[in-house]
Amino acid sequence: MFFQAVTLFPEMFAALTEHGVSGRALRQGLWRFDTVNPRQFADNRLGYIDDRPFGGGPGMIMMAAPLQAAIGFARSRCQGDSRVVYLSPQGAPLTHRRVAALAQQPNLILLCGRYEGVDERVLQTHVDEEISIGDFVVSGGELPAMMLMDAVLRLLPDVLGDSRSAEQDSFADGLLDCPHYTRPAEFDGMPVPEVLMSGNHAKIAEWRLEQSLRRTLSRRPELLDGRMFSPQEARLLERIRKEQAN
Numbered sequence: 001m002f003f004q005a006v007t008l009f010p011e012m013f014a015a016l017t018e019h020g021v022s023g024r025a026l027r028q029g030l031w032r033f034d035t036v037n038p039r040q041f042a043d044n045r046l047g048y049i050d051d052r053p054f055g056g057g058p059g060m061i062m063m064a065a066p067l068q069a070a071i072g073f074a075r076s077r078c079q080g081d082s083r084v085v086y087l088s089p090q091g092a093p094l095t096h097r098r099v100a101a102l103a104q105q106p107n108l109i110l111l112c113g114r115y116e117g118v119d120e121r122v123l124q125t126h127v128d129e130e131i132s133i134g135d136f137v138v139s140g141g142e143l144p145a146m147m148l149m150d151a152v153l154r155l156l157p158d159v160l161g162d163s164r165s166a167e168q169d170s171f172a173d174g175l176l177d178c179p180h181y182t183r184p185a186e187f188d189g190m191p192v193p194e195v196l197m198s199g200n201h202a203k204i205a206e207w208r209l210e211q212s213l214r215r216t217l218s219r220r221p222e223l224l225d226g227r228m229f230s231p232q233e234a235r236l237l238e239r240i241r242k243e244q245a246n
C-alpha cells in the first residue's frame with residue numbers, strides 16, 4: 001500500500017509515520033508514504049494557493065491549478081491504479097466496509113483541504129471519491145486523512161502483528177467490542193468476570209460474543225438492522241431479548 005497525502009502541512013503526518021503500529025509497519029516496509037505540498041506547484045512567485053471565493057463569503061478557497069498539478073504529480077509516482085480521496089463533511093460516511101475496500105487498493109492519494117475548502121472543479125475532474133469521517137467540521141483534511149489511513153493500515157496483513165486483533169476489532173464482525181480486563185484481578189474492589197478466569201475458551205468466546213451483542217443492542221441497535229446472525233448469535237440475542245422483555 002502506497003499512501004500519498006496532498007497537504008499544506010506534511011509534518012502533521014508524523015503522528016502516523018513516527019508512532020505506534022503504523023510507524024513500526026512503515027519502518028518494516030509494510031506500507032509506503034509520501035506527501036506532496038501544493039505550494040510547490042503555485043504558478044505565481046509568492047506561492048499563492050488560495051484565493052477569495054467567487055460570489056463572496058468568508059474565508060479562502062484552495063485554487064484548482066496547484067491542486068491539479070499536485071494530484072498529477074502524486075499519480076505519476078504510483079505503479080498501477082491510484083485512487084484519489086477527498087476528505088470532507090460532504091463525503092460518504094466512512095464505515096468498516098469502506099475501509100476494508102480501500103485496504104485492497106495499491107495506491108491511495110488523500111487530498112487534504114484547508115481554509116473553506118477546494119475549488120469544485122478539482123473535485124469534479126480529479127477526485128475519485130469524497131469521504132467523511134463524521135458529521136462535524138475540522139480545520140483541515142489532515143486529521144480525517146490520518147484516521148482513514150490508520151483504519152486501513154490496521155487491516156493490512158502483518159501490520160498488527162497478531163492479525164487476530166484486527167478481526168476482534170469493533171465493526172469487523174459488525175458488532176461493538178466486548179469489555180476488556182487485565183491485571184490486577186481485583187481493582188478498587190471490582191473483580192474481573194469469573195468466566196474470564198476459567199480457562200474455558202469456548203465459554204469465554206461465548207461470553208465475549210454475548211457482551212458484544214448486548215452492547216450493540218443497547219448502544220447502537222441500528223447496527224443490527226439487516227445483519228445476518230449465526231445460530232449462536234441468534235440464540236444469544238433471543239436470550240438477551242427475553243431477559244429485557246421481563
Ligand SMILES: NC(=O)c1ccc(NC2CCCC2)nc1
Pocket residue numbers: 087088089113114115116117118131132133134135136137138139140141144
Ligand atoms: N468530517 C470530515 O471527514 C471532515 C473532513 C474535512 C474537514 N475539513 C476540511 C475540509 C475542507 C477544509 C477543511 N472537516 C471534516
